[in-house]
Amino acid sequence: MKFDKKMDTMVLVLALVFVLLAIYMALIYTPVVDDPGWNAPKAQKIFYFHVSAAWVSFLAFGVVFIMSILYLAKGLKKWDDLAFASAEVGVVFCTLAIVTGPIWGSAEWGVYWRWEDTKLTITFVLWLIFVAYLVLRGGVESEDKSRLAAIFGIIGFVCVPLSFVSSRIWQSMHPNVVATSEGSMSAETGMGLLAGVVAFTFLYLFILKKRLNIIEMTSKIEDLKEKIGGL
Amino acid sequence: MGELEALYLAYTIIWAGLFGYLAYLHMKQMKLSKDLKLLEEMVKKNERK
Numbered sequence: 001m002k003f004d005k006k007m008d009t010m011v012l013v014l015a016l017v018f019v020l021l022a023i024y025m026a027l028i029y030t031p032v033v034d035d036p037g038w039n040a041p042k043a044q045k046i047f048y049f050h051v052s053a054a055w056v057s058f059l060a061f062g063v064v065f066i067m068s069i070l071y072l073a074k075g076l077k078k079w080d081d082l083a084f085a086s087a088e089v090g091v092v093f094c095t096l097a098i099v100t101g102p103i104w105g106s107a108e109w110g111v112y113w114r115w116e117d118t119k120l121t122i123t124f125v126l127w128l129i130f131v132a133y134l135v136l137r138g139g140v141e142s143e144d145k146s147r148l149a150a151i152f153g154i155i156g157f158v159c160v161p162l163s164f165v166s167s168r169i170w171q172s173m174h175p176n177v178v179a180t181s182e183g184s185m186s187a188e189t190g191m192g193l194l195a196g197v198v199a200f201t202f203l204y205l206f207i208l209k210k211r212l213n214i215i216e217m218t219s220k221i222e223d224l225k226e227k228i229g230g231l
Numbered sequence: 232m233g234e235l236e237a238l239y240l241a242y243t244i245i246w247a248g249l250f251g252y253l254a255y256l257h258m259k260q261m262k263l264s265k266d267l268k269l270l271e272e273m274v275k276k277n278e279r280k
Contacts, residue, residue: 040234046241053245092252099248100241107237203249210256217263224270228277 011206018199022048022192030192040107046100047175052196054097054123056204058160060090061130063208065157068150080146081219083153085211087133089204094127109173119167119174126159 026048033041067083070076101120102112114120133152137145167174185193232240 040237043234043237043241045238049245050241092248096245096248099244103232103237103241103244106232107234207253207256210253210260214256214260214263217260217267221263221267221270224267224274227274228270 008206008209011202011209015199015202015206018195018202022052022195022199025192025195030188031186033189038108039110040104043104043107046104048192048196049200050097050100050104051193052200053093053100055197056200057090057094057097057126058164059201060086060093060204060208061126061153061157061160064090064130064133064153065160068153071146071150072154077146077219080150081212081215082208083150084137085208085215087130087137087153088211089207091127091130091134092207093200093204094123094130098123098127114173117173118170119163122159122163122166126156126163129156129159 026045030045030048033044035041038044063086064083067079067086071079071083101123105114106112129152133149133156136152137149140148
């Protein structure tokens with residue numbers, strides 16, 4: 001996957017524009033929730049970037065899933081590199097979602113974490129799986145490392161749809177983002193969330209490209225070192 | 232935790248985390264770029280010999 005420099009700059013510019021727009025929308029444009037059911041209505045504004053970070057982590061793990069299947073089917077290194085890069089970026093965004101959620105929880109629920117909540121627990125397991133994926137890639141010295149990682153990435157992805165639907169299937173304190181039969185979010189809230197999701201998606205693309213570039217450079221350096229050793 | 236405290240803390244963590252990670256990647260890329268140039272020069276020198 002080779003982006004040219006122009007494409008790189010365009011993605012960065014779009015990411016920056018949407019980041020600024022998303023911050024404006026989240027803090028100024030969107031109203032503070034006016035519902036007596038909320039204990040901490042101002043803290044609800046965390047939601048715009050918490051949900052966006054979670055969405056991008058799901059997207060990133062989805063890319064790991066697809067690239068892992070392609071790698072197992074075709075055996076091309078570029079698919080393996082892309083899976084590795086996407087997993088790392090996904091873990092970063094998933095960490096942000098997992099850290100900001102409890103901060104909101106402490107203001108809204110009075111506790112940081114609820115282990116009985118299926119959505120929280122499944123998302124935490126998802127995070128652990130992909131941290132283990134990165135440890136496996138970094139620590140195991142084996143020719144089959146890429147194949148093992150691909151199998152791990154495919155199995156790990158199972159938690160993504162589970163996490164997405166868990167609050168709708170099982171009883172959960174976690175608010176539902178997607179509209180339910182009980183009601184949907186206001187147009188302003190929806191626009192604020194959309195701006196956050198678009199901003200983080202462009203950031204993901206930019207960071208993914210950077211991470212992929214690092215993997216390619218590391219491989220080149222290894223090749224050159226071998227060449228020098230062989231001369 | 233108060234709601235405004237929570238809001239500031241969450242936003243600080245998000246943006247500090249993202250820009251910290253980007254800065255880390257940028258520095259790593261710069262270092263690798265230097266190493267790569269050096270190695271390419273070494274290979275060229277070795278090939279000339």
